[in-house]
Amino acid sequence: DAGVTQSPTHLIKTRGQQVTLRCSPKSGHDTVSWYQQALGQGPQFIFQYYEEEERQRGNFPDRFSGHQFPNYSSELNVNALLLGDSALYLCASSLAWALGYEQYFGPGTRLTVT
Amino acid sequence: DAKTTQPPSMDCAEGRAANLPCNHSTISGNEYVYWYRQIHSQGPQYIIHGLKNNETNEMASLIITEDRKSSTLILPHATLRDTAVYYCIVRVILGSWGKLQFGAGTQVVVTP
Numbered sequence: 001d002a003g004v005t006q007s008p009t010h011l012i013k014t015r016g017q018q019v020t021l022r023c024s025p026k027s028g029h030d031t032v033s034w035y036q037q038a039l040g041q042g043p044q045f046i047f048q049y050y051e052e053e054e055r056q057r058g059n060f061p062d063r064f065s066g067h068q069f070p071n072y073s074s075e076l077n078v079n080a081l082l083l084g085d086s087a088l089y090l091c092a093s094s095l096a097w098a099l100g101y102e103q104y105f106g107p108g109t110r111l112t113v114t
Numbered sequence: 115d116a117k118t119t120q121p122p123s124m125d126c127a128e129g130r131a132a133n134l135p136c137n138h139s140t141i142s143g144n145e146y147v148y149w150y151r152q153i154h155s156q157g158p159q160y161i162i163h164g165l166k167n168n169e170t171n172e173m174a175s176l177i178i179t180e181d182r183k184s185s186t187l188i189l190p191h192a193t194l195r196d197t198a199v200y201y202c203i204v205r206v207i208l209g210s211w212g213k214l215q216f217g218a219g220t221q222v223v224v225t226p
Binding site for chain 2: 004092105107108
């Protein structure tokens with residue numbers, strides 16, 4: 001059983017560009033969350049999707065947007081990239097998160113903005 | 115969600131038990147204590163969670179004080195592969211589209 005997968009593993013973009021990161025949840029999971037982890041810090045919550053709707057959002061600007069597809073996979077889009085967006089982007093999936101099941105994390109996508 | 119306080123780092127000898135403390139003095143009655151760990155350059159890994167009773171699984175044990183203001187994660191026989199950053203998180207479960215609010219965590223280094 002495959003766990004959470006993310007693509008690509010590494011990405012280099014130029015300031016001002018747009019980027020799309022992808023996540024496939026663990027089999028059977030219906031909820032996807034995205035986190036940003038800057039170097040040397042803990043992950044910071046971006047947003048969470050369930051039934052193709054954004055359910056909760058962290059303190060991130062509108063440049064960060066997402067989508068969940070009917071097969072539960074998800075995308076994270078970041079527009080007008082800034083140097084400060086350089087980070088490890090983590091996707092986590094869970095089953096019926098509101099009932100307290102643990103979140104399973106993917107290996108992350110390392111985004112570098114130059 | 116309540117805040118947590120953890121020591122920034124600790125060392126542990128291989129084969130010995132590692133006891134990781136966490137303070138959550140403002141925890142509410144409906145908040146659970148979660149532990150995750152993150153090995154360098156990997157995604158965080160769930161370890162264990164609990165409400166008020168002690169919990170044990172194949173990875174670790176979680177001891178929560180009676181007043182629930184602090185807890186201890188116990189790795190019974192630490193190995194070199196347990197070297198990681200360990201995060202203690204408290205959060206509401208029911209009725210919450212919950213985010214995990216990570217702090218700085220505790221960097222645990224297991225030495226031979």
